Amino acid sequence: MADLVIEFVSEEIPARMQSGAGRDLARLIETALTTLGVWQGNSVATGLCAPRHLLAYVTNIAASQPDRIIEKRGPRVDAPEAAIAGFLKSAGVSREDLVEEDTPKGRFLFARSEITGGDTAALLAPLIINILTHFPWPKSQRWGRGKFRWVRPLHRINILFDGKPLAGALDLGGGDAITFGATSCGHYFEAPDDIDLAGVTSLDDVKARLRAGYVMLDQDERHDAIISEAKKLAASQSCHLNEVQLGSYLADIAGLVEWPTPLMGQIEDRFMVLPPELLQATIAMHQKYITLSDSDGKFSSHFIVLSNRLGDAVRDKVIIAGNQRVLRARLADAEFFSQQDQARQLESYLPALGDVTFYEGLGSIHDKAIRMEKLASAIAPHMPSANPKAASRAARLAKADLVTGMVGEFPELQGIMGGYYAAASGEDKAVCDAITAHYRPQGPADDLPATHEAMVVALADKIDTLVGFFGIDAKPTGSKDPFALRRAALGIIRIIADGQLTIPLGKILQESASGYGFAKVDADLLPFIRDRLRGYLRDQKMRHDVVAAALADDDGDDIYLMATRASTLADFLAAVDGTGLMASWRRVSSILAAEEKKAKTTFAATSDPALFTEAEKALFDPLSTMAVNQDNIELQLAALGALRSPIDLFFEKIVVNDDDPAIRLNRLGLLAMIREKMLAVADFTKIEG
Structure with missing residues (x-):
């Protein structure tokens, strides 16, 4: 057995590609070694990537191929x-x-x-060259005179098997080639000398040699170092990291540096009046700095920038000053856009929306705003605590900020800036809050809009989008959903179900279709939303068979009622009464199935009380008085749960297949009544187990 080290040294790999590159290299080498016949049951391939280093370390490879018969x-x-x-x-x-x-x-x-199996060492060179030439980079480039493509110009290829370098070379074309070696390199400035990899004995050994050259090869190690040191630095100013926001771009930050050293900078006071969302977007998303909150939870004027150098007091001051200077220019631009945008009333931007196409065949964004305004007026009456006038006004203005200078520069702030501009224009707070939150929820982890007015506008926006795209037959197909219609449907479901709203969705969809001039809603839309509801419920850790039982053949449009039915049924089946009733159901249904197969008929759910014994009467009485109320499944299930004891008594005291045909048919009819009552509540045939 032997270990294999493969390292490619290049110019800086884009941060967003580094994690995937490490996984891809490990996967490709495992596949290749398996094909070669030298991958063992205890072999492990680990892929790691730093800005200039892509490395795979493979353990326990066979030193030679096994002999084989062809x-x-x-x-x-x-x-x-x-x-x-x-x-x-x-x-x-x-x-x-x-x-x-x-x-x-x-x-x-x-x-x-x-x-006869060949030596593994002699077979590796062509295998690795094949991986190099077919590596799945999202984007690649050529350089020099050759035609070879790589993510960035490739400088070194290090291949070591059992600690010894392998001979070989990659032909780049145009007369250029890279010869295989065993010499890596350290940090650009802190350790520019070569690093000898010959004789490495483990992945930890490789990491240690590169770490001695101030290169953290492991991205997880860089992550941890950044968080740990940044927390210490923040604590020195009584601040803490904005870790929720940091999670979205930490990988990018960690992919920019080989040896991260956090330094603290400060925002000028004049810029602290800007909205915190704008500061976050400018500082974090655009500049890749780490933002902080003060001890009161407010956005701090301090921020952390990562240096790719060792700490040095004099140099650190220069680095901080340079980054503050760059940030000052960025924030000055943001300040300018904010002042220019607020020089006008938000409503004055509406006409310009007419020049922005929503989608071909669906009119302009201005048309969408007018449709949303009317749709909000139709939705708001179904939410008693919502202010219909504020909701309608917010829907009209919700898209106005799309043509402002600020959103043009920072598209991720759409809606958010609209809320601030609405406040500056003197709009009611309910209107401002609804504009700010109307894109929510934008994913499973995103919060719902906090106010009912915002929920109204969010529903109007998402419903308008779904009805429009379905109306022109631009529906999701398979894995393709270019207009994020599944996400829009899930947003509608979450607002209604989590918000516990009773809304006649079918009527609202038709209202939206009328706004487009469509004669009717596309027939596939409601089934599409119901299907997303099933997925949403399964994502809530609800059993798929319970969801199927609760929503079987349900063609309604009351999302909250359907979601409530499913969750109530799940709770019932997990309780003692539900477990006992399911045991009774299986016994009832199996008896009926066997007898109906023999009789080649379905037994009617009816029974003659004159033929009853006491045990049969004790079951018949609650069955015959049990009313079907689809709007209150909790009462329905409680009534079914109460049948558990009478059913148990029935099977304890009664033999269904009585010698008297009339009594036998009467008892089968009683079982058919149980089946009918249970199926009226949910499709228990879909419950597994």
Whole structure:
């Protein structure tokens, strides 16, 4: 057994590609070694990536291929001699080397030859060159005179097997080549000398050698170092990291540096009046700095920048000053856009939305705003605590900030800046809050809009989008959903279900279709939303069979009622009454299925009380008085749960297959009544187990 080290040293790999590159290299080398026959059951491939280093470390590879037998089937034993002679020539064997064997298709000739396994070290070079030339970079480039492509210009290829460098070279074309070696490199400035990898004994050994050259090869190690040191630095100013926001771009930050050193800078006071969301976008998303909150939870004027150098007091001051200067220019631009945008009333931007196409065939963004305004007026009455006037006004203004200078520069702030500009224009707070939150929820982890007015506008926006795209037949297909319609449907479901709202969705969808001038809502839209509801419920850790039972054949439009039915049924089945009732259901349904198969008919859910014993009457009475109320499944399930004891008593005291045919049919009818009542509540046939 031996270990294999593969390292590619290049110019800086884009941060967003580094994690994927490490995984891809480990996967490709494992596949190649498996094909070669040297991958063992205890072999492990680990891929790591730093800005200039892509490395795979593979443990426990066989030192040589196993010997193997190659078998080639020839013609039938009674084939013409010419056919046999042709096979002998192609296989390179004589007639005496052939063996005869019976097969399901007859007796055939076989040529078998034993191949001695080659040394793994001698087989690796072409394998690695193949990985290099077919590596799945999202984007790649050529350089120099050659035609070879890589994510960035490639400088070194280090291949070591059992600690020893392998011979080989990559032909770049144009007369250029990179010879395999065993020499890595350290940090640009802190350790520019070569790092010898010869004789490495483990992945930890490789990491240690590079770490001695101020290169943290492991991205997780860089992550941890950044968080740990940044927390200490923040604590020195009584601040803490904005870790929720940091999580979205930490990988990018860690991919920019080989040796992260956090330094603290400060925002000028004049910029602290800007909205915190704007400061976050400018400082974190655009400049890749780490933002902080003060001890009161407010956005701090301090921020952390990562230096790619060792700490040095004099140099650190220069680095901090340079970054503050760059940030000052950025924030000055943001300040300018904010002042320019607020020089006008937010409503004055509406006409410009007419020049922005929503989508071909669906009008402009201005058309969408007018539709949303009307749709909000239709939705708001179904939410008693919502202010219809504020919701309608917010829907009209919700998209106005799309044509402002600020959102043009920072698209991620759409809606948020609209809320601030609405406040500056003197709009009611309910209107401002609704504009700010109307894109929510933008994903499963995003919060719902906090106010009912915001929920109204968010529903109007998402419903308008769904109805429009379905109306022009631009529906999701398979894994393709270019207009994020599944996300829009999930947003509608979350607002209604989590917000516990009773909204006639079918009527609202038709109202939206009328706004487009469509005669009716596309027939696929409501089923599409119901299907997303099933997925949403399963994402809530609800069993798929319970969801299927609760929503089976449900063609309604009350999302909250359907979600409530599913969760209530799940809770019921997890309780003692539900477990006992399901045992009774299985017994009832199996008896009926067997008897109906023999009788070739379905038994009617009816029974004659005159033929009852006491145990049958105790079951019949609650069954006959049990009303079906689909709007209150909790009461329905409670009534079913109360049947558990009478059903148990029935099976304890009664033999269904009585010798008297009339009594037997009467008892089967009683069981059919149980089935009918249970199926009226949910489709229990879909419950597994």
